[in-house]
Amino acid sequence: MKIKLTGIFVDDQQKALDFYTDVLGFVKKQDIPVGEFRWLSVVSPEGGDTELSLEPNANPAAKTFQEALFEQGIPITAFEVDDLDAEFRRLTDLGVSFTTEPTKAGNVTLAVFVDTCGNLIQIYQPEAG
């Protein structure tokens, strides 16, 4: 069993695609019309083959879940980075809002930012060695 696909809910798929590609730097993988929505996914250009699906939060249950986590300050998912401080600076320069600055937590350093689509996202850098 492998984890090849995971997903997050977003409040607007086009806005999400813009943020996850133009700001975060991911690459669009799937973009297939499905009724009024899209089967939309991105992948990391740095390797790995796990797709991240950007799913519409049109289902009221999804919206409630997403908004509750957001308001409580809980990240919906986490991405690993090689250099957290550099990524923090890069994203801050692009206007991304952080709720947590780079902070040591156990054997990782982490930070949390807003993805503009209704989610908080954690980025972390594992301890060297």
Added chain:
Amino acid sequence: MLTQDRLRRLCRARDNLREVGPEELAIAEVAKAAAMSRFHFIRQFRAVFGESPSQFRTRERLNRAKQLLALEGASVTDVCMAVGFSSLGSFSALFTRRFGLSPSMYRKRLAGSAQQPKPVCMDLLRSSWESEPQISRSPD
């Protein structure tokens, strides 16, 4: 840095902006309720939600209009006014741009699909919309 308190206030402001129609608050009032200056509020809102408060409100109006168009009875003009637009032309243009077809075409398409058997949950959804208080137009 975006504090938890500020994030919550922005979420409350987003909820206020969802209240479209005659009772909706002006952007300045929403900012005041969030304890921010108008300028700072607009900047912070955009940074957190990826669009300006006005853009967010327009999107909410259009989504609400889509729901109302699914109901029988209200004309396209009624729906336009009920969600806070003062111009039918603007409403129709924005609706078409967002959903790819005009409000009247959207309603016709719904009417066509209504000929098909539909699950009971659609009737429940419809009755919940119909039980909401009637809203009328207010100036922008």
